[in-house]
Amino acid sequence: MAKAKVYFVKLSELNKIKSLLPEFPAPLGIKVHFGEEGNVTYLPAGYVKEIAGMVKNPVLVECNVLYKSPRSQATTHKKLAREHGFDFAEIDILDGELGDDVDAIKIKGEFFKECFLGKGLAKYKSLLVISHFKGHISSGFGGAIKNLSMGLAGRRGKLALHAFIKHQVKPEKCSACGACIANCPVGAIAFDNSGKAKINTDKCISCSKCISVCPTGAISIPWGEKDVNVFRKRLAEYALAGVLGREAFYINFLINITEKCDCANEEMSPMTSDIGLLASPDPVAIDQASYDLVIKQCKDFEKQNGDAQLEHGAKIGLGTRDYELINA
Ligand code: SF4
Ligand code: SF4
Structure with a gap:
């Protein structure tokens, strides 16, 4: 596979993104993460708004989460999104009110033959995946691959990822x-x-409906992974299902780089100073470049070690780890 082009853009020159964007087949979904309640380091809505202004008819798309949170039900998810400033475009929660509206997407993966993604995804011919690149307890780091995979999976899919x-x-x-x-x-x-x-x-089929409806947050999932690399490889396979049959382009913001992800309902201090943003048509290349740039600036980030996402992503044809970094 030829080297993928990954463009570096300074945060102060966000307008340069416009010339890098492809002609997206309509309808286009902009995949974002609205930030957990209490989290302050999620990607600020203002940046997404500026990019959304560069495309026709933007719709912000997202799926519900598994755990007890305003983001586990579409109505409260949208409300939180608007409170976080994502009020400039239509919001489409792809997996329905309780996250159980899914389509089974067939792939030929090592771990999955079908992936359960939010049913609403089917109508989008293209995706602009805007991700906040940061650390993650289970996946090592969260960037484009994580946003595509866990981020587009309905409840059943999320549970399959954490089987x-x-x-x-x-x-x-x-x-x-x-x-x-x-x-x-x-x-x-x-x-x-x-x-x-x-x-x-x-008897439990891991649908997580009980988490959504429990008023006291008494039901939880003991997060963790015996073989964390298996989890990371599974993410790459779900990401592949997410882009199957549609055009996609990726933007990673390398700012507010925290050790944990934007689902953490707590205030966190960044591990390093802001770097800028990357843009690429390749989800593996953009995450590889993001990882390399962060490590270059912050050696500590190396311990996050999300290598398996990249390795498996390249193996299954999601993208390539070989990239050319170009100043836009
Ligand atoms: S206990 Fe019931 S509601 Fe809860 S995850 Fe299992 S099947 Fe779903
Ligand atoms: S019975 Fe207990 S665990 Fe079940 S929803 Fe009510 S508070 Fe939550």
Whole structure:
């Protein structure tokens, strides 16, 4: 595969992005992350607004999250997005109100033969994937690949990505309201002898509806990965499903580079100073270039080690790790 072109743009010269953008087949979805409630280092809406102004009929697209958050239901997700300044374009939450509206996209992956992506994605002929490049507890770093994969997966897809994950009820937080029991599609939850909700993990299909409806945040997923590299390779496969049959272009913002991702509901200090932004038609190349530039400036970021995303992405044809960095 030939070297991919990755363009470097200074933050103060954001207007240069316009000449780099391809002619997008309509309709175009701009894939973004609106930032978790309480997080202050997510990508500021102003930058996305400026880029959205460079394309015709922009629609901001996103999927719901698994855990208890305003972003786990479309209505509150959109409300939070607007509070975070994403009020300049239509917002389309692709996986429906509760994140269970998905399409199975067939791929020939090492881990997946089908990927469950937000159903609404089907109508978009092209994607402009705008990502905040930063660290991530499980994936090492989050950039274009992570935004495409986890970011376009519906609940079922997100759970497939974390297939080993079992839902748990924290009894001390359970108020015994019964909402999870009423909403569980497979009757996997019942009150135990102490009157607290308990999940039968043999019955549970990992849809995460219980997390969405629990008013006290008593249900959680014990995040982690026994073989974290498997998780990272799985991300690359979901990213491939996300772009299958559509044109895509990528912009990574290398600013506010924190150790953890924008889903962390906390204030974090950046690990290094802002670098600028990259633009490329190749999701692997842009993440590789982002990773290299951040490490060059901040050796500490090397411990994030998200190499498996890049390695597997190149292996399955999502893109190439060989790139040419061009000053725009
Ligand atoms: S994840 Fe879904 S299937 Fe499992 S207990 Fe919760 S609601 Fe029921
Ligand atoms: S929805 Fe939450 S608080 Fe209510 S019974 Fe289930 S776990 Fe307990």
